Amino acid sequence: MLKRLSPRERVEQFLGQFEPTVRAAFIEAIDDIRSNITLRRIVERLEKGDINGAIRAMHLDEAAFRPLDEAIRQAFNGGGVATVEQMPALRDPFGHRIVIRWDARNLTAERWLQEHSAQLVTGIVQDQTIAIRTALETGLGRGDNPTKTAVAVMGRVSAVTGRREGGLIGLTTVQGEYVARARQELLSGEPDQLRNYLSRGRRDKRFDKTVQAAIEAGKPVTSALVERITGRYADGLLKLRADTIGLHETFAALGASKDIAFRQQIEKGSLRADVVTKGWKHTPQEHGRMQHVAMQGQVVPFDQPFTAPDGTAIPYPHAPGVPTRHTLGCKCLAEYKIDFVAQLVR
Template sequence: MLRAAFLEAIDDITSNIVLRRIVERLERGDINGTIVAMHLDEAAFRPLDEAIRQAFNGGGVAAVEGMPALRDPFGHTVVVRWDVRNVWAEEWLRLHSAGLVTDIVADQIIAIRTALEEGLARGDNPRQTALDVVGRVNRVTGRREGGVIGLSSTQSDYVARARRELASSEPDQLRNYLTRARRDKRFDRSITAAIREGKPIAKEAVDRIVSRYADGLLKLRADTISLHETFAALGASKDIAFRDQIGKGNVRADTVTKTWRHTPGEHPRIQHIAMHGQVVRFDQPFMAPDGTAIPYPHAPGVPARHTLGCKCFCEYRISFAEQILGPAIR
């Protein structure tokens, strides 16, 4: 859902671009005006914002429904419900979603500005520079493909380097392109032939190859954002669901424990493997081997080295004996 929402936002931006306006501003050397004409405003990412809200709400509902039946000291059943309007939930949604979209737009502007400046510096005409940035219309689908809109500034730099490699006609440069993991391998044969025959790759072919490479990076960007934001939303909603019940007096904080659970992956974090099974009280953070205090996986403020691509989760348990009889039974 989040992946589709991100790609929907990018498609909305590119489909509303009027190439003529972009080219006119580039002909005047107006980089700022060119970026403004692309309408890279935060409103375009409302689908992503809404998808995060749905994931967060779904996580909170699941967390509450997964709580075992609670009873007060008199044996009466305690009614618990997920309240997405509680103060912690509203604060997380407001700060997290706003910060994410702001960061995406700011990074987009950096990537696009760099791509425009480099295109003009190479001596490319304004139309060529514009198409390299916003992508070219696929005559079959009617949608723009390739370009750097939607990519991070780092990924945009990858695209620029790939274009230089393919346009260089240098065997070493072409071989380096063939090491790029996100390239469209259907073009490998023609690149290998160019190396073998010592012939340059036609400009039209370079445009097609680079466009497919950029599309591969955009998919990676969508996958990365959707994975990270899904785990962030689910982790936060689960923690807030318990925090809300504690705040309402339905559960005592000193009866809740958290256990770190590591999910095996292709490139596991050694530190997170070491943390698997670590148990702490609800109001205490987990401690990573490098000394980082982590309230729960993907918690706000935790360094990226502990969050990006992480699939760990937190398991919460309530001690019913302590809940009813108090801490004296420990």
């Protein structure tokens, strides 16, 4: 006999199916951008002081992120199908079963997909452009030659994999600043700054002995080693970003598709909005949000938002427009329930 999965187990199953796909799609997009960059063209433009031209030559266009669009679409549709499959059987006043289906071509569903993907990809490209511009200006400003400046942004081609590693492609502006500060710490020769590098969570710990030796000698790490160390540090940050996007976008797709699936049945007349409620379900985490812990068990009507302790109205976890302080890294869920007696009576 098959075990009936709990709501939490169904979510874990959903995440296991779609989160790796979204994460891999982001990495695929970054690899595509990296593999199509020609170092010589970037260097030529930097030699002329044409930073805008150098950025254009990297082809940081939104089309590169089509795999990410597709992965999110699959997660969104998967969430919609799963929601209607898990809905209890609905019946009309005569006892006849009401047929319910997920409609991926529904106007509300298509609008969410289009607007969400466009906002995500546009944000990634714009933020990436700022990070790269800052790095190029900083590198040239401190006297690095165009080749060194370009490689620091693009990464080096690995003799083992044949792919570019390190660099800033794919990192956020803030992550790019982390890499720049790490480079300064390693080149400083100052024990306090070198120890600060050793506190960075995404560093490659295989280089820790080298940094510790520099601390004991009171000398900076050599330039060649700094490029290797910061390159691996950048790779760690890129993995972190891919993990963050994979988790966040999968939860966003699940939350939206679940809400829209119920909305579709309401619009069709198969279900009344006033008989549906939704409850906030907090997922315990090591560094969970205390506000979301406080919201555990909060129940509201379908068309009303949850209210966080700070006053933020949240239609459902990861809903569009909700501040990132309530979404990034959040694993909370909304559990929808139907009052069947009221549905039949009304």
